[in-house]
Structure formats: structure tokens, C-alpha cells
Amino acid sequence: MVTEYCAVAKEMKQENTQVVAAFYKFVRLPDFAEKQNSLLSYCLVQGIKGTILLAAEGINGTIAGSRQAIDSVITFLRSDPRLADLEYKESYTDIPPFERMKVRLKQEIVTLGLPEINPNDLVGTYVSPQEWNDLISDPEVTVIDARNDYEVNIGTFKGAQNPQTESFREFPEYIRDNLDPNRHKKVALFCTGGIRCEKASSFMLAQGFAEVYHLKGGILKYLEEVPDEESLWQGECFIFDERVAVRHGLEEGSHELCFCCGHPISEADKTSPKYEEGISCAYCFDSLSEDKRVRQQEKWRQYQLKMKNC
Structure with a gap:
């Protein structure tokens, strides 16, 4: 039975x-x-x-x-x-x-803010997940995470630069201000599924960078195909749906979204004195006025009632 x-x-x-x-x-x-x-x-x-x-x-x-x-x-x-x-x-x-x-x-399927940059015209060298470790372990290669700051904070590749951008539109400015085609001869880019780093590679080639590589299939393909014991990935990978993040094997991760601001939060984030379930987290606590806090408390109360009646 x-x-x-x-x-x-x-x-x-x-x-x-x-x-x-x-x-x-x-x-x-x-x-x-x-x-x-x-x-x-x-x-x-x-x-x-x-x-x-x-x-x-x-x-x-x-x-x-x-x-x-x-x-x-x-x-x-x-x-x-x-x-x-x-x-x-x-x-x-x-x-x-x-x-x-x-x-x-849309004007662009991923918004760089430069519609004239088109990977159909110019694109970097694709690198498979199986070849990626060797590439980013080369000391002559500059490795750049093409994602936004909140994504990088929950996981990235060992040794990768964080441009600390709030949106992909800021990526060109970061490159112009921090990298030099004459000094940074080899650059490796990566992102969640491959689309942002593919377009970023097109932009960098147009800026005169000689060798630009990007991870084919992105982090998700790497986590799917590269065994955990061989991995150079650290942390979890943020994704844009209700699962919030995934880890090796594309298994659902441990992060969730703050009910107030939508920032991904970990179990460690919940130990912060600024975290209150449904009300605030360390990323939004300081920006909450008293009026907004009261409104958020009511919003959380209504949400709990709705879930209870489901």
C-alpha cells in the first residue's frame, strides 16, 4: 500500500x-x-x-x-x-x-543602449564550458562579469572583475573608463545565459580590443555541464523567475527575494538586524520612511491573508 x-x-x-x-x-x-x-x-x-x-x-x-x-x-x-x-x-x-x-x-533583445552594436555584424570568440576553465586561468586574460552588481554578489567566477553596474546600459562606460585595448589584449566575458556577454563582445571589438572571448551558453550552460568538483564557479547564479537562483546541475538555490525591494537575499542576509520578514532587508532598510514602512506592513499582512486562504 x-x-x-x-x-x-x-x-x-x-x-x-x-x-x-x-x-x-x-x-x-x-x-x-x-x-x-x-x-x-x-x-x-x-x-x-x-x-x-x-x-x-x-x-x-x-x-x-x-x-x-x-x-x-x-x-x-x-x-x-x-x-x-x-x-x-x-x-x-x-x-x-x-x-x-x-x-x-523591442529595439534590442538585450538593452545595451547602442542599437548600432549588432553581433550579427561583429562578435567575439565563443568558448565552450569545457574550455572555459583553461581560458580564465590564463594570467594574461582579463575576466569580466557582464551582469549587474546584485547578480554578481550572490555568485561569480573566481578572479572575475565586477563592473558594479546597475543595468547593462552602464557596461560600455565601465569598459571605456577601466580597460585599455593597448593593455588588455585578451578579455573573457560571461553572463547568465550568454546574451549579454555576446553583445558586450561585439561592443568591445568595435572599441578596438583585439581578442574578446565569451562563454557560450553562459553560466547556466557551465553549471549544467561542468562537474561541481571541477568548477571555478563560486556561489549561486541569479535567474529572472520565481526560483531566484540555481546552483550546479541547475538545481534550485537557497536565495529568495526581499518582499519589499525584490533584492535577492541569502540565509546569511536574514541574520542582519535590518531584516524583517516581509518588511525590509539590509538592502532597503535605510531607504524606508516611516510611512513606507507602515504601508509595507499592511501589504505583508494582506499577502499573508491571501496565502492563508489559498
Whole structure:
């Protein structure tokens, strides 16, 4: 009886598991606006939720749904010859990470603020996860984390520079102010899924840097394929859905988001005297006025009542 119950419970859990697919591709899509409605309709019919961005320079998306639904959407995307070789990364969650489905039209699929920088025209050298350790261990290579400061703070590669940016738009200024093409002959870039470092490589080559490398598939591909015991990764990797962060094997990490400011917080962050569940954390405590604190307390109370009645 117990064995049968466990088997049924396991089957139910598998049925509820959501497949999360993250993908992007820099490719010329002059008709990107015409693809919006058909792509949105197809995703809605499949019960898919998430966000897909379309621009003249390509496509970028993260979606979640059943195994069959994800496979169907990927097949639909690849039916366009320009996306026939579209690659994607998968992870899994028991909690649906998105509330709705959106297909948005943008000037850039990742916003650098320089639409003229296009990886379709110029791009750095792709480096596989298996080759990455050797590259960043070379003392002649400058390793740069192309993500934002709050992402870097919860995990990064050993020895990588943190540009301390608040948005990707600030990355070009950091490069102009801190790196010199005449001195920094070899540069290695990385980011979550590969899209930001790919575009950053294009920018740096346009600035005259001779050798620019970037991690193919990003940190997520590295954590998926490189064994923990061989890894040069330290910490967890922030991701943009309700799982907050993942670690090796793309298993869900230990971070959660502050209910007030949305900053990722660890178990150690919760020991701060400035942390109060649902009200504040060390990253937002000092900016909370008394009025805002009172409003946040009420917001947290309403949230708890809603969860209790679910």
C-alpha cells in the first residue's frame, strides 16, 4: 500500500513539473513585428507562460510549461529557417515561475543602449564550458562579469572583475573608463545565459580590443555541464523567475527575494538586524520612511491573508 501511494505521489509530482526553457539568438529578423501575434497565439494555445522579446536583431525568451508544450513551441520557432538551429537551456520547477504570456517588440533583445552594436555584424570568440576553465586561468586574460552588481554578489567566477553596474546600459562606460585595448589584449566575458556577454563582445571589438572571448551558453550552460568538483564557479547564479537562483546541475538555490525591494537575499542576509520578514532587508532598510514602512506592513499582512486562504 505504501509503495503504491509513493508511486502515485511521484507520478503526480512529475505531472505538475514545469519545464523552463531559456533561449536567444542574434539573427536578422526585419519582419519581427509581423511574428508577434502568431507567436503569442501559438504559446497561449499550448498553455505556455513567460516572456519572448522580438527585435530586428533577433529573439530572446524564457518560457515555462509542460514537456509537450515546450517541445511544441520550440518546434514552432524552428519552423522559421532563420531559427532552425535555435538552442535552448532547460531547467525544472514544481512551482509555475510566470503568471502570464507576453511577446514584446523591442529595439534590442538585450538593452545595451547602442542599437548600432549588432553581433550579427561583429562578435567575439565563443568558448565552450569545457574550455572555459583553461581560458580564465590564463594570467594574461582579463575576466569580466557582464551582469549587474546584485547578480554578481550572490555568485561569480573566481578572479572575475565586477563592473558594479546597475543595468547593462552602464557596461560600455565601465569598459571605456577601466580597460585599455593597448593593455588588455585578451578579455573573457560571461553572463547568465550568454546574451549579454555576446553583445558586450561585439561592443568591445568595435572599441578596438583585439581578442574578446565569451562563454557560450553562459553560466547556466557551465553549471549544467561542468562537474561541481571541477568548477571555478563560486556561489549561486541569479535567474529572472520565481526560483531566484540555481546552483550546479541547475538545481534550485537557497536565495529568495526581499518582499519589499525584490533584492535577492541569502540565509546569511536574514541574520542582519535590518531584516524583517516581509518588511525590509539590509538592502532597503535605510531607504524606508516611516510611512513606507507602515504601508509595507499592511501589504505583508494582506499577502499573508491571501496565502492563508489559498
